[in-house]
Amino acid sequence: MTQQDIARMTGVSQATVSLVLNGRADSDVRIAPETRARVLDAIRSTGYVADPIARRLAARRNRILGVFTYEPMFPAGTGDFYHPFLVGIEEGAESLGCDLLLFTSAPVADGRRRIFHEDNRLRLADGCVLLGRSLDRDELARLVAEGQPFVSVGRRDDAGGPVPYVGADYPAATAAIVERAVAVGHRTLAYVGQGDHPVGPAPQTGLDGQDRPAAPESHADRERGFRAAVAAAGVTGIREPVEDRSPAELLDSLLARGVTVALMEEYADGSAIASVARERGLEIPRDLSIAALGDPTRPAPSDVDFTMFRIPRRQMGWQAVEVLTGLIEGTPGPEGGEPRSAGAQRRGRSEAAARDGSERSRQSPTQILLDCEQVEGTTLAAPR
Amino acid sequence: MTQQDIARMTGVSQATVSLVLNGRADSDVRIAPETRARVLDAIRSTGYVADPIARRLAARRNRILGVFTYEPMFPAGTGDFYHPFLVGIEEGAESLGCDLLLFTSAPVADGRRRIFHEDNRLRLADGCVLLGRSLDRDELARLVAEGQPFVSVGRRDDAGGPVPYVGADYPAATAAIVERAVAVGHRTLAYVGQGDHPVGPAPQTGLDGQDRPAAPESHADRERGFRAAVAAAGVTGIREPVEDRSPAELLDSLLARGVTVALMEEYADGSAIASVARERGLEIPRDLSIAALGDPTRPAPSDVDFTMFRIPRRQMGWQAVEVLTGLIEGTPGPEGGEPRSAGAQRRGRSEAAARDGSERSRQSPTQILLDCEQVEGTTLAAPR
DNA sequence: TCAAGATGCTAATGCGAATTATCAGCGGCA
């Protein structure tokens, strides 16, 4: 079944079938209503549908959004951390009438999937959503350089150009926790997380050579928010690394240094500390306050009602799709214009609440930070 | 970047570039080694990759597998019931070097997504995996009729022809539970599930008119296994519907009828019964045994260690992909042969353990039932 | 009555690759 077949059936030309199919009714394209009806009838009766592949080849657009994840898409080990992002992405795609292409074919090299490889299939999609704790800088740079439309879920430092993203406002959310802690009387706070990289207000792009992998932006942002808030409040901020130490050792160190509240980069580490503390007969908000800086990335027991903030993961996914389609539309299509396909009419476009500042221009912003939801919880109280 | 560009750069024709790219070395296609090298160099230095779309148009194959779900793909309400299937599907696709296309663009009509609709995008993929408790018969029939390569995750009755599927062996798993119950002394067993449809050994295709929707195969299969096992053991099998009754009413009915063990079609209903029973001071294995016939489909408390069986969801997903690729390869491609694309070489094909009987022919089976894993649990004991 | 516009549709072309038929050059052999 091709347009040619339909054309023969109805005694018109293939071009006419295409025009009718796409509901073209411009002034320079005229089809008699009865002809149109005849063709439509034939289309309906045969159940013909245009071959999306051929369509894409000719029209340069697909209504397919790619999704690339560095980790497996449906992971077993991350406690469904990625799941909410996908929910949001799916919602976004659905409301826009797009299909989602998961790049499961990307081969794994050096323990992670690679976007670019021989037989790269990126171009199958109109654009691409990137998911993962830390994205490869070089690949990111190449995407930017090639002008491939893409969006990262999660803020990313520039990579040879601004990287479009929809991220969570970790600095603000972390600062808010700090402020809450200070408000109830804490004066010695610890930031407990991976590594102990120097963190400045600016993205730390391998100025010092890229030998040591930088902390993922999501971590660096939290720490930055921590430092700023601590400085602003004039209290003591301590940095505690988690690697290579048992929860018990970590707890010892915290107590030894006089820390009264620990801000945990990773929820699961918070659980571990809490559990060790309990074993020692310590009581959690009383002897040591703990706050988690986000949802668990690794599976963690949920018996403790942590003081924390929640990452708006679902919304991030859905807004990422918004931004992406914006980018795609900005990219010149067939002749620098909007694609005309009738089926491609956007349905249910929402007014993506862009918070990144004023609506400075007609153009929608490509870098968005969303607020995190503060959770009261019961693990933060006045220090003894 | 097109093959044409590469061709100009190296002073050869587009055809030559294509031949080199695809590593063609047949006897009727000869390229001088040095020419080949020159072209390959150019390809590498420019980072050129063939446009998958154009490739598909010409070669008629994609390495894209479609995934269609009747419910939202990443649902919030099903307690991640579908998640393991997707994990398996992703694994399968990855090992085969295929991408996954989620048909999120399928519009919803009458409360469910439809496969067939104007502007159908099924053909984007080489084949399609179907996911969902109950698939639409008509759509299934149409898929069969059109010869579209597809596989259902979960057994399906014929629909105008055999439906390829990878399902769980519910009859056997349910029968095993019955046997375990009988072995410890139960004589009056209840099957508690939706509806109360007559169930025969054969698929009940609307002989009686399709007015009343048939039970989904997954339910019918369990019930069939139940009836058969009960009959074989010579004990009493009772049918209890769950709809329109509170767990309390259901419990009353079970006890009134002298049931000593309840086999719960749906895990969550088992939880509900157990909790009501406890509230009344009944003890669960002692006063009433309960077994769940599969993993929870709806979110359910997991505090009870149910006697049950587990659906091999992940494996089902991954085997479905296996079956699907088998079907796709069976379907004649360009000229009834195997596609030649160099990139399309299958990697990591496994010996899909087909249990559906002997290897009767070269052709791999398209209807597979996998064993469920029996879980001992603590909710089945001898009756008082 | 005739140019000027509408109207309705089609031929032709291109998208980027795969594939096939064909062609030019070159030894070797009779």
Added chain:
DNA sequence: TGCCGCTGATAATTCGCATTAGCATCTTGA
């Protein structure tokens, strides 16, 4: 010399659809 066979590469075609220039035919208006 002329024919054959072999090598290496290319022109041409195809896939199914979108798009545009343009060709008839039919109305108008003056």
